[in-house]
Amino acid sequence: MTTTPYLQFLELLVGYLVCGIVALFALLVIWKIANGTIDLTHLLADDDGWASTSRFQLIIFIFVVALSFFLVVVSNVKMRQNATSLTDLTGLPDVPGGVLALLGISASSYLVSRGISASTNGDNADSSTKDEKK
Amino acid sequence: MPDLTELITWEVGFFLLALFAIVAVQILTGQISTKGLLMKKEADRSFSPERVQLLLATLAAAFAYLAQVLKDPTHFPQVSQNWLLLFGGSHAFYLGRRFYLRRPAQPKDS
Numbered sequence: 001m002t003t004t005p006y007l008q009f010l011e012l013l014v015g016y017l018v019c020g021i022v023a024l025f026a027l028l029v030i031w032k033i034a035n036g037t038i039d040l041t042h043l044l045a046d047d048d049g050w051a052s053t054s055r056f057q058l059i060i061f062i063f064v065v066a067l068s069f070f071l072v073v074v075s076n077v078k079m080r081q082n083a084t085s086l087t088d089l090t091g092l093p094d095v096p097g098g099v100l101a102l103l104g105i106s107a108s109s110y111l112v113s114r115g116i117s118a119s120t121n122g123d124n125a126d127s128s129t130k131d132e133k134k
Numbered sequence: 135m136p137d138l139t140e141l142i143t144w145e146v147g148f149f150l151l152a153l154f155a156i157v158a159v160q161i162l163t164g165q166i167s168t169k170g171l172l173m174k175k176e177a178d179r180s181f182s183p184e185r186v187q188l189l190l191a192t193l194a195a196a197f198a199y200l201a202q203v204l205k206d207p208t209h210f211p212q213v214s215q216n217w218l219l220l221f222g223g224s225h226a227f228y229l230g231r232r233f234y235l236r237r238p239a240q241p242k243d244s
Contacts, residue, residue, distance in 0.1 A: 015138045019145065026149040033156050040157065043166050050170030053185040053228070057192040063154055064196045068203040068210065070150055074143050075207040081139070098213025102195065102221060109225040113232060117175060120236045 046117055054113035061106040065099060174235065184231040191224035 032038040043059070044051040072093045160166040172189070174182040195217055202211040 012138065016141075019138065019141055023145050026145065030149065030152045030156070033153070040160055040166050043157070044161075044171070045167055046175070048175070049167070050173065050175065051168045053171060053188055056168075056171060057188060059157070060192055060196050063157075064200050067150060067154070068200065070146055071203055071207040072210055074147075077139055077143070079208065093210060096210050096212050098218060099199075099210055101218055102199075102213055105218075105222055105225050106192075109229060112229050116229070116232050116236055120175070 046114075047121065048117075052113065052117075054110040058106050058110045061103060065103060068099075069093070069095075175232075182231075184228045188224050188228040191221060195221050 029038070033040060042049075044055050046052045046055070076093055157166065161168060170179065172182055172185045173179050174185075198217065199211070199213065
């Protein structure tokens with residue numbers, strides 16, 4: 001299929017426009033986090049206000065996988081720009097099962113940990129209610 | 135005018151690094167609370183070795199994986215079985231210990 005120069009220009013224009021809007025949102029979020037409007041004080045804290053190790057490890061893994069994905073995509077884009085044949089460089093890169101397993105372990109550990117905390121708090125609340133009734 | 139793909143690359147790279155830097159700085163300066171990160175949530179709130187080993191295993195796995203990606207960023211590197219076992223074992227130990235500690239203490243017979 002051939003595209004006219006007019007359509008190509010429009011495609012490029014929309015691309016730059018979307019890129020600009022996303023950049024504005026990104027800058028806004030970064031600015032609001034930096035000046036404290038978006039408060040991250042309790043990013044690692046559980047319901048009791050104490051920092052949670054499971055939350056911390058999940059954050060570390062999300063950062064690592066996000067950064068890895070970004071680096072792989074950038075590398076693929078560069079290869080694609082230099083390549084003559086595009087047969088095996090189309091679309092997003094495949095994420096291997098091992099990475100999904102690591103993220104799965106990390107996220108489920110966080111969830112189970114939250115479940116244990118919730119049930120402990122529930123038990124404590126039950127026992128305090130019983131004490132009050134006595 | 136810069137190429138669109140180059141612009142997107144810079145944009146996403148800046149966002150990710152800025153977010154990472156802000157979170158890291160806020161953790162280091164104490165704005166993000168890390169109070170009790172290595173303490174037990176149960177009972178006496180004492181020092182918790184299972185949390186320390188989980189943190190060390192996480193940092194080791196994260197750095198090892200990131201180093202592999204930086205070495206060859208053309209594709210996602212495979213995670214070896216040993217790393218998965220180490221990581222899974224570390225989490226299992228942490229959760230097992232948490233589950234064990236949350237059990238209510240048995241009343242002593244007088």
